Amino acid sequence: MARFNLLTSRIVPLPVNDVDTDQIIPARFLKAVDKNGLGESLFADWRYRSDGSPDPGFILNNPQYRGAQILLAGDNFGCGSSREHAPWALTAFGFRAIISTSFADIFGTNSLKNGLLPVVVDETVHRTLFDLLSQNPGMEVHIDLARQTLDIPGTPEVVFPIDGFSKTCLLEGIDELGYILTFSDAIAAYESAHASTISQG
């Protein structure tokens, strides 16, 4: 799995609440049978005009933010479908962390499995970040996952929550499936204990 440890980057502000996964990657781009090329389709309906050219009004097309690896989004980012294509598209584009006040459950889980760090901050920090970015769009912040800290210039250090297991997986690049396979004996024991109640078809 992709590792995550330290990140210093500029931020792309996207002050929209409840961004759903249909916006992150519209369903018509889900017909791929692999994970390649999805970065091109990230936010496709907001990013491109109907003739296919980039919409200069959309923030990802602003050259000022090119190369930024952190997205600052509104509340409840990633609601809607379970498509893992959403974090695949975000990481293929170059994002490595997303800051919001909250993330939809399935999106959050999918992100952690792809080395994309969901950073949950409170409303005050959230608002401060948007305010600071409007004054200084080139501002860089620093994320230290081991310490669970977000450093914003000129403000007190912010500590963000993450469960210990996900943190370890990201820091050490642990393969979650490999980890589950270490429980093979327990799985076999469960199956034999429940053989009568779980048999089917």
Next chain:
Amino acid sequence: MTPMQQQLTLVDKVWNDHVVAEPPDAPSLLYIDLHLIHEVTSPQAFTGLRQRGMRVRRPERTVATMDHSIPTHDPSLPISDALAATQIRQLEDNAREFGIRLYGMDSPHRGIVHVIGPELGFTRPGMTIVCGDSHTSTHGAFGALAFGIGTSEVEHVLATQCLLQRKPRTFEVRVEGKLSPGVTAKDIILALLSKIGVGGGTGHVFEYTGSAIRGLSMEERMTICNMSIEGGARAGMIAPDDTTFEYVAGREFTPRGTDWENALAQWRKLPTDEGAKYDRSVTLDAGRLSPMITYGTNPGMGLAIDVPVPHPDRMTNAHQQQALRKALDYMGLQPGRSLLGHPIDVVFIGSCTNARISDLRLAASLLRSRKVAPNVRLLVVPGSQAVKKQAEAEGLHTVFKDAGGEWREAGCSMCIAMNGDQLQPGQYAVSTSNRNFEGRQGKGGRTFLASPLTAAASAVAGRITDARTFMTDTPLRAPATVV
């Protein structure tokens, strides 16, 4: 029960029955009884298995069908979309290579994965059920813990039949009272979503309780559980009762004889214990509900059909104001007026929310001997080929066709607009599906979510219409029979 015993919720009981291991520094390892697969979110998971040289651990617990990207036109025609055709072929190859039961293009049991699971008796009380699709919450109607997962987790379940999970918090949604005529299960869930918002259930599992829920058929319960995810809850459950057992009995994969008796005895223990505590709760009065419709670009932006669209200026929070402005701008709507009479272009009756036989009967009850307005395209897409067959046996297809509607093959169709069934930019649709996100039903398309009854009434009028104005002598709820 002795006072020493802990009172447990339905969620607790199903969860506890499936814990394989509880490592100290990690989430619990949860056993998955049933894994549903479809063509869109599984290919990369099978690729992962191949790269690791692994097999599917429990192919007999894995069921596949194609629903998302398949055409709903004449099945004798080829699939013109090369990408969709590749995806479908890949699912066929994967099912063959890994020994998974597939309800393929030629199967009379093919259909939307959340319609065929219950129909065939795969979905049963007390199970854990997952699928790479967020509307897996549908199966919670049977008292199963059922939720959507991403493709990485699809691979985990294929390989190990297990998932690492943290126990969700519980959220009781109590619905008391009796629905008024013309108000349906869809209106209950849209009313809940308008109350709690699209993030209101994040981190929780809903349990729907109360007399109104008890009074619903299994198909109506599925409509409600289906949209739990639209409130942010990965799962929504209803305690199994005689309605559940009657539905489940005698289906193809349902246990029989003493196995059935044993299963029934277990299932009767599942309902939440008297006095068990939920982390959160909310109550709705079914008797006060009206037909609901959405006006915005998420399923939480809904209101009673005769209530004016809210004004952004009256929102207290700046983000909410901005969200509402953006939504109304996309939808091309003015605040301060109800949606009644708003012109529409398309009516879609379909999806895993509302394309079961009772939904089609309900829509047909209004469309019988009536005509769809000339400016409206009506698509009726049954949830499965079995629903289609049943509807045809009852002559419902003739009702839809005589009214001027299209009667199509089963699939997800215009709910997700991956298969060519889609809105054109700017078009308005009344849809019985589950999501009104920007572009969900086609780029630039604008969706009003509503019940099959509201959809049928609006198709006839060519405008958003309260079905109650049509119906004085016709039954307003379809009988609770099943396919």
